[in-house]
Amino acid sequence: MHIDSDLIKKHLETKAFGKKIICLESVGSTNTYLKSLKNIENGTLVTAAYQTEGRGRRGHSFWSPQGGIYMSLACVPSACSFNAGLITTCAALSVCKAIEKLTDLKPKIKWINDIFLNGKKVCGILCETVFTPNTGEIDYVVIGIGVNVAATVFPDELKPIATAILNECEKDISKNELIAEILNSLEKDIQYIYSAEFLNDVRTRSLGLGREITVTTQNGRFLAKAVDIDSSGGLIVKVGENTQTLSSGIVSIEI
Numbered sequence: 405m406h407i408d409s410d411l412i413k414k415h416l417e418t419k420a421f422g423k424k425i426i427c428l429e430s431v432g433s434t435n436t437y438l439k440s441l442k443n444i445e446n447g448t449l450v451t452a453a454y455q456t457e458g459r460g461r462r463g464h465s466f467w468s469p470q471g472g473i474y475m476s477l478a479c480v481p482s483a484c485s486f487n488a489g490l491i492t493t494c495a496a497l498s499v500c501k502a503i504e505k506l507t508d509l510k511p512k513i514k515w516i517n518d519i520f521l522n523g524k525k526v527c528g529i530l531c532e533t534v535f536t537p538n539t540g541e542i543d544y545v546v547i548g549i550g551v552n553v554a555a556t557v558f559p560d561e562l563k564p565i566a567t568a569i570l571n572e573c574e575k576d577i578s579k580n581e582l583i584a585e586i587l588n589s590l591e592k593d594i595q596y597i598y599s600a601e602f603l604n605d606v607r608t609r610s611l612g613l614g615r616e617i618t619v620t621t622q623n624g625r626f627l628a629k630a631v632d633i634d635s636s637g638g639l640i641v642k643v644g645e646n647t648q649t650l651s652s653g654i655v656s657i658e659i
């Protein structure tokens with residue numbers, strides 16, 4: 405089934421998110437396309453059936469063939485919180501909840517921007533902040549989400565580490581419904597992003613808490629134990645006897 409704005413809207417329960425939807429067959433990157441638009445309204449959504457230059461964090465590319473969901477949502481300041489780490493965490497939680505609603509799978513968040521199913525990556529998230537020229541104020545945040553939905557033959561380098569929803573369950577889920585459910589969750593979750601309930605929802609889905617991880621920073625790598633997620637979306641780790649909090653954008657972890 406094609407991604408189609410009317411079919412997405414059929415499942416939407418939102419006020420703003422998805423009010424304006426642009427569905428493209430192919431594009432370099434939905435994040436880049438969204439950022440090229442003028443006068444962006446809160447909740448504008450761009451989707452593509454495939455991307456030719458999908459982008460991931462830290463300048464990595466994101467493999468984006470037919471069969472996946474590639475979507476970018478504009479979120480403006482009055483409508484959402486602007487701690488970039490928390491927005492990414494919120495998007496990750498929404499993707500988990502949407503997959504849980506439509507399947508019997510148990511997705512997990514690998515801090516900070518990946519969703520895993522049965523030990524393999526099924527979704528990546530790239531949030532980008534757009535500033536107003538001259539004032540330097542935040543204009544909006546682009547929440548970019550890529551989900552492997554249909555069973556695909558992955559390139560050799562991705563085979564051991566990536567999966568698709570339909571590789572992990574029998575149920576043939578609708579991409580339009582999944583997109584709508586992600587928006588439904590996201591609009592709700594952003595309202596309670598600073599609450600204990602939000603943090604608890606994130607913690608229960610976090611991969612690797614209590615386990616040894618490898619942290620990679622600009623200055624090198626070190627071993628640590630993942631302990632908890634804090635209220636800003638940071639990852640609290642223990643290195644020997646010292647506790648420190650990792651913030652997004654600076655580090656990555658391997659579990």
Ligand code: BTN
Nearest residue numbers: 433458459460461528529548550
């Ligand atoms: C990552 O895994 O590092 C993040 C991947 C984010 C991919 C999504 S797909 C939709 C949007 N457009 C992009 O170019 N990237 C994001």
